[in-house]
Amino acid sequence: MTMRVPWVALCVVLVLVLGGAQVSMAAITCNALQLSPCATAITSSTKPTPMCCSKLKEQRPCLCKYLKDPKLQKFINSPNAKKVATTCGTPFPRC
Template identity: 40%
Template sequence: MKFSTLVCITFLVVILSSLAPIKSSLVENSVKPPCTDIEITGCVPAIILGTPPTAECCGKLKAQQPCYCDFIKNPAFRPLVTSPQAHAALGFCGIPYPSC
């Protein structure tokens, strides 16, 4: 798959997830905080384009830190957490990348 196609697909997933959060059946019975939605409002430029994340974005990423391994296991969320831009955004916000 070409890189531009992957970027377009990821962008669509980001936009759609911000309009209607995706529910994950993989983690609904978890005892951790609910990891069924990924909240990336304000993080789209950082995750898609690699620009520095805003303070709002860093706050949302830090709040969701316990859910990253569940997000990586979910095919709908995986590109939003495992991309090089996501790695950079986490690093910029001082969040270690999860070792699942």
């Protein structure tokens, strides 16, 4: 089972890369790839890293846009993603 996590994380990163939206919003650029430091925490219920929390806070204004993307929504709207947001002190948006 320890070999499974890297493959799952890799798949999540690939989905983020292939489906990553890049849209300018005020002072932030929406890019789902920026959330890749959170992939392990989202897919394996491990504690998010400080880098993950930083990127999540940075990309928070973009989460509703990501939720509308069929390629990303199952990761962004997962129970683990919501736990990561809570752990990072970043309220999950209501879209």
